[in-house]
Amino acid sequence: VLMVTSNLLEKGNYVIEAEYPKAIEHSLPIVPIECAKTDNEAFCDIFPDVENLYPVEDAAKISEAIGESLKEKVTNTEGNDPRHLYLMGSAYLYGVDVEKNSIRALELLTKAAELGYHEAYERLISMYHNGDGIKADYEQEIVWQHKYVERLKDELSDENSKMKLFLETKKLAECVLGRLRFDEAKNIYKEALELFKQLKFDDRKERKIQEYQLYSELGDSIRLKASEKKKKLSDAEVQEAKEYYLHALEICERDLWQQHMQYTNLGGLLYQLAEFIILDEKEDKDKEKAAAYMKEAEKYCKKALENYTSVEANIQKYEALRGKSILLDRMAGIYRLRENFKETLEYFEESLRIWEKFKNDYRSDYHEEGYALAQFNYAETLYNLGKEDAEKELIKTTKLVRALIDKKGGLTSVGIMTGYRANYILTLIYQASRNQKKYQYHKNAMDKFEAWVSRIVT
Secondary structure (H helix, E strand, O other): OEEEOHHHHOOOOHHHHHHHHHHHHOOOOOOEEEOOOOOHHHHHHHOOOOOOOEEOOOHHHHHHHHHHHHHHHHOOOOOOOHHHHHHHHHHHHHOOOOOOOHHHHHHHHHHHHHOOOHHHHHHHHHHHHHOOOOOOOHHHHHHHHHHHHHHHHHOOOOHHHHHHHHHHHHHHHHHHHHOOOHHHHHHHHHHHHHHHHOOOOOOHHHHHHHHHHHHHHHHHHHHHHHHHHOOOOOHHHHHHHHHHHHHHHHHHOOOHHHHHHHHHHHHHHHHHHHHHHHHOOOOOOOHHHHHHHHHHHHHHHHHHHHOHHHHHOOOOHHHHHHHHHHHHHHHHHHHHHOOOHHHHHHHHHHHHHHHHHHHHHOOOHHHHHHHHHHHHHHHHHHHHOOOOHHHHHHHHHHHHHHHHHHHHOOOOHHHHHHHHHHHHHHHHHHHHOOOHHHHHHHHHHHHHHHHHHHHHHO
């Protein structure tokens, strides 16, 4: 910025002799501001490469000229200044004073992260997670979260850097668990746990929160492996998951909601294991182990239901009802596996009322399919009890499924299995009553659903 007065034009002036030639040598833009009345013709003779002498009063034009002069330098991304690359990448991502360009943003932010700039890692991870300017890519999110953790390992120096490494390692474990990579997630959570044990927390409450989450999510990494992968766990894995959940339960102390969640997790884990054993077609299955798991599952599910009324008022209405419906279905499942259908009916009947409320108050295809499944569970239990109402309730289920197909043109695997099973039982009813017409109608429907099931499995 060249401050112009009549004194500037005097011979031997340092600006004329040194600064101006240096600016020209380095191709620096020059913005001349006329601070006092000056001979413009003489000025142009001495500074031939300078254009547009701006009056000092014209702040708007001066600001514009400086902005234009700086723009080329600011938008230059050829260097290796990671902070500059990060800022320019963010500018291109959101269109701040440059044209929005997600591809350019990704290039610059990637380069900044590769040069070790922390904020660039965080921005890239967020972009891949949320699909911010690019297509969401959870595998790339994990790749960059992993790179960030490795970078932080190389920069450990003080308590703050240790805390940062712990939090980002825990976040990496959560990302991996979200992609159903259970064993890998468990190992990363264990790394986070070791880091946690080395940290000093000024806030006792924050320490408890982090410890609770770690142990609860460690348990999840094992429990979800069984439920999502339909995989039988080893005795060691079962014991390990139980210990994690029980430790989380100890940490909860008086937090009823967290206690409720851990009882639910424990009940779900043990119910799932019992179900695997009981439904296994092997003749030599361990029925005693299944019974022991079932007994424990019943204990924890009942505890969760007992403290349900205490937590209900403290959480959102929908979440409260959804949690209760899961517990009711689990308790019904326990009694169904024991073939105690009278108890099964009571739990499924209450669950059906909740799903009817979901269907009416929270309208969506998901809730309509959930209601159809709840209706089937109730109807099937009536059938197992030999009740005459079973036929009517099963037909109601098939109509719910049919209406969903007409509305959506298709169903999820839950809806398909619901339709198949309802028509299957109706074929048994009409086969027994020798009603050939109704038998054939539901047999045809069952065959269609069976074909859909085959396609899903394939």
